[in-house]
Amino acid sequence: MELFAVFAGVVVLVAVGLVFAGVKTVPQGEKWTVERFGRYIRTLESGFWVIIPFVDRIGRRLTVMEQVLDVPAQTVITKDNAAVIADGVVFFRIDDAARAAYQVRHLEEAIVNLTTTNLRSVIGAMDLDDTLSNRQKI
Structure with missing residues (x-):
């Protein structure tokens, strides 16, 4: 039973880590590009966004203010x-x-x-x- 509890705890920690790795908050006045396996797929505007961890990554962080x-x-x-x-x-x-x-x-x-x-x-x-x-x- 203890082995199952340890395994479940590790699974929960990994799941929480994956969720936090995929959550991105783009600040006001910036736009971020998202790349999937190195290829551009979309642009994130200011706000709260979710990306796929280890598949998507933030490419460039650009300031759109003057x-x-x-x-x-x-x-x-x-x-x-x-x-x-x-x-x-x-x-x-x-x-x-x-x-x-x-x-x-x-x-x-x-x-x-x-x-x-x-x-x-x-x-x-x-x-x-x-x-x-x-x-x-x-």
Whole structure:
């Protein structure tokens, strides 16, 4: 009888452990991706969720609140061949967690590179006077 009680206790402990391993609480302002055997299956939004332990796992934890990135200073040539040093700040927010997690390798670096390229092309198409007078629009 004692052997059965020990066995039942172990089974109950394992079952409780499995339940706790499968329960996930996603904080407000975040989205988590779920992978089953390494492949994306769904996105968890804020709230209480249950996943299958040892089969499903949390892939990426992404913040969907507005974030700020600093664009480093760079020298840009204007349309009239004047050199201007430009830097900036980018505000971004993730709308699609799956695409942000799996279609771009380094998201923040890609955003900074895209912003740098656009900044160079916009300033390169403007005269120095236009560049200086339209700083807020750029």
